[in-house]
Amino acid sequence: MRNLLFIGVFVLHVFLLQGQDTLTVVQYNLLNYGNYTSYCTTANNNINDKDNYLKTIINYLRPDIFSVNEISKSESIHQHLLDQVLNTNGVTYYRKAEFLSEAYSYLVNMLYYNKDKLAMHSHYIAQSYIRDIDVYKLYYRSDDLPQGDTAFIICVVAHLKASSGSDNENKRKIMAENTMNYLNDLNDEDNYLMMGDFNVYSNNEDAYQQFLFYSNPDLRFNDPVDQYGNWHNNSYYSPYHTQSTHSTSNGCASTGGMDDRFDFILISNSIMNGTKEVSYVSESYRAVGQDGQHFNKAVNDSPTNTSVPPDVLNALAYNSDHLPVLMKLAVDKTLGTREFSGLFEDVRLVNPAGSYLDIRLWGKEQSVMELSIYNVLGEPVMNESIHLNRGENHIVRSIQNLKPGMYFVRISDKNSNMLVRKLLKY
Template identity: 30%
Template sequence: MKRFLFISILIISSISLFSQHKARVMSYNLLNYTDFTPDTRNDYFKKVISSVNPDLLVVQEIKTEASVAQFLSSVLSSKYKAGAFIPNQVTFESNNAIFYKDSLFNFISNFPIIIPADPGTSERDISEFKLVHKFSKDTLIIFSAHLKASSGTTNEQRRLKEVIKLREHTEKLSDKANFIIVGDFNIYNTFEPAYGKLIETTTKNYFIDPINVVGVYNNSAFASIHTQSTRENSFGGGASGGLDDRFDFIMISQAVKDLGGIQFIDGTYTAYGNDGSHYNLSINFGSNTAVSKEIADALHFASDHLPVYADFSFEVSTSAGQSKNFPTNYSLHQNYPNPFNPTTTIEYIIPSGTRNIQDFSSSSSPRNNGINVTLKVYDVLGREVATLVDEYKTPGTYNCEWRIANSELSSGIYFYKLVAGNFSKMKKMVLI
């Protein structure tokens, strides 16, 4: 009996809690954003970004440090901070910047990968942003690139030159480094030398295209992944012609593709606002089944690019009986944004110490601490209109996105309710 008890204690003490914290990374070409950008355009950006609700926002075509400060104060909520800004060292144009939720991340550094310019040319630096996830303590490296624009062999070779310099840098990173690259690549097809160099596996620390589509993007077969242009007619310095190119990308490293640590969540790669039905059309032409009319208009007027985003999980672990990095109480937060249309995010917390009864005398392995969780939405008459979560959850903080398809529900007041064991909590939200 004593021997069995001793073994049981060893089993219990070796159990680990694993919680998946989700974070959304968004990349957006801001179309030459300056600190003189009018308030009307700021309002459009605000609508787009609050609807996506990214945890990390990486931008291209932002002019100066003053522009970064204005974007932070005029567009983003107080949840965000800006990472250190370093302008292009050669051209001082088309700069990159990063904004992050400081409740989730610590900003570490911004390192410019300088691309030496040939006579008569102006190459663009690639920014290396480094952040640490506060709960998992994992380091995420995000490269932001705005490669040389336009078609033709000369421009293709300049894009290749920029990518070669990037790959020389990534080859020096640890094999286990978690890194991704985002930005406006200006790549027209998967046969371009720059694209080939990004995914080349002959040297370590290559990039992986998570949606893995092969071909020439400028045709209707790729309509659902196009990101430029949001408008048929040119205005404000932007490109015209409607949606017909996939210029904006998110690519990941092998470490981010592999299980454990930081991991790309399959199926989350999104060209925001693209419903696949606007080939060669403005994003707000007619109906849009991906976003509301208000968001489609905002995407049209804010920039000539659509933003792209993807979700990543961060694995947080701690020994059983400990609560390191875990809250100790259940919590259901107010949805954000609220009021909303078409998308809102609901955050909830499952505390440490949550446990299903386990039979350690069974031959089957005991389940980690956790509990079955339901998150449901009801209308004002108490009718269930959506089940957002109904599954076993281990302790941690979770973000659940609710997206409303056009005409699925009428505008008005709705209630969302979290149930986990004996815990039950309900909050109100407004669909506009």
Template identity: 30%
Template sequence: MKKKILSFFILGFMNVLCVSAQETFKVMFYNLLNYPLEDAVPNREDDLAFILADYQPDLFLVCELNNITGANNILNITRTAIDPNFEMATYVSNTSDDSFGDQNDLQNLLYYNSSKFSIQEEIIVPTDLRDFNVYKIRLNTTDQDVNPIDVYVIVCHLKASSGTLNAQRRFEMVLELDSFLETIPSDSNVLLGGDLNLYTASESAFQELLDSSDAITFADPADRIGSWNNNPNFVDVFTQSTRTQSGLGGTTGGFDDRFDFILTSENMLSTANVTYVPNSYKVYGNNALISCYNSAINSSNCGTISSEFSFEIRDALHNFSDHLPVTLSLEADVTLSTNNNLQLTQNITLENTLVNSELNIYIYSSKFLNHPLHVYNQLGQLVAVFQTNSDQKQTFNINNLNNGLYVIKVSESNTKPLKFIVSH
């Protein structure tokens, strides 16, 4: 009996050793609403910082980015609101309209946590209107040299507006993408995030994406196929419009359309080495209430006391864009590399992360006493320096700081930055 128990224990222990750690990666796609040129709502960077600090994506896919200044602003926001290791892909102005307009007013881009991913290749797929931007990324695993795990991330923005001609242009754009997808391995992991401007699943562009005869067949992880436009039965996947008030930029029709998507290659639903986490697809800020139909996302129609997304989150979303972000999670049985210089520490903690006039900090290591703490805003600008004394509890007046997200960094230290939100 003892031998059986011992053998069982040894086998179980060996099985544990053979199993890789399961890592989860959070993805968000967001239409930024002509950022940064759209300035009807002041300081909307604070709203984006609040949104990103709450969701904490590892991959952040965006469209409607106007210029390199905006791209760099977003990068700084991701570094303060999410993780200092965030990087962005190469900013490239739209090439598709060079022969007839060259306005280059709406670009796509990928931001990513460089401690978890690296970019292997950047590809532009031109159409007659806007580029598909394709990024081949690799997981930073301990065995990536011998067993690389790659994902193709596609960011796009199809032709807007209803009507037969616009639907045809969306279809023709997707055909250009299909031509590119024929050049990559058929078992590739492919993630597509975009503002597809689709009114119904029967549109030829959407049917082409889901066509099983294509080199890469996409799937809708939400599994919500149908006629979405002005159909309250699909309110749970609506993404536009967050607003009914005019003068804020963007569309003002209220919540009635599913324009924004994250699609995965069909294999990522089950058989790939990076797979979709079941039931993780969400429209961030959408509480799936029928009463929200045709309403502003920050109205009482769109949330209750028990709702997942609070008024504060929905108000920030309302202020930043006329679209809601789309999110999902991916998972892989891998062990990530630990080449990360920032280490979690409990040597410095905050009493509260949401503060009004005073910030209380607890210091448990003598090396951080009588030491300056540098405070940065969401754009990475130094806005204050807190000089600590010899007390364990330190209190600092923050009345001079504007509402928004801030980060405390300790100079010449590898401690993880502390984040707090000022709300006067």
């Protein structure tokens, strides 16, 4: 009877804590990352300097989906970003997409993702006029994945033709039209993100109109912040401008200060309305480092920009001439959790698990905790004390002796505060 009561409390606790996860999505133009030219050189765009800036930015944002433009076509550079920026300081959970190329541009797109929460389903090229536009289909590692049920997110990553003028506008239109026609032919009715550096100057440009008003209404995209107008050199849209972080020239970055909205993450109707288990988290969309007070100024000019910590602002100012854009998605699935409690700032449990229990905890202070695993009858099958440091802790324990099935992981302190997670062992 005592065990049944115990497990009842466990189930209730898990039910209250789980049921929805949050994904952080970041899109960023990296400005010739790993690609040297006559104007972007080792002196003014050095990859080692950019790595340090990016590590500061990534550590602050902790994206689950990270799409980039303007990275070198070299696959060794794609791996370099993964190994030297993302999977550093104890982090090991980032993975990258397979590289595909049809346009053979010297600058390409790439997508990185948190493998504890997401997995890559497929990768296609939507169109290759001027530059490739990539279509990455991810799926969420949910607890009903073994039954074939999960949530999908399709990231369409684009870098449209740059510069003003009718000829360049028409080229952007062709790229956008090709992409939308490809998605229409793909006929994959899932959650879509249209993301990238679009290089558009207003919402009236034909390329942008293709995304918002495509002939198939099921494929139309939405601006999460609902800001339509002539963005270029218009102070009214200062809170949404993403370029340029520089007011003076260093020979590589564009200049002129913050006066263009080039970078976007648009969302499909299914995400806008939450009809396919993924929804936009209201008011989560932002241009990171944009305080709305630096129209035609560098992002770190006076007045003091307090929208991000000083070290992050410095990194944003010097890494690229674009600001990253960020938004959050709510996933109506359980597992692969990233949740919060009074004990921890962040908790991530790899689920389902095979031979090893894999947990990352961001502790608020040094402490000694009890780590326990219980079966569905409330019987302990593992118990040990663990010493946690302030900041990130990575705990890996063998569970090879456990039979496949459902378990409950409990982490508790001496004051009976506890954190409980459901674990599926396969």
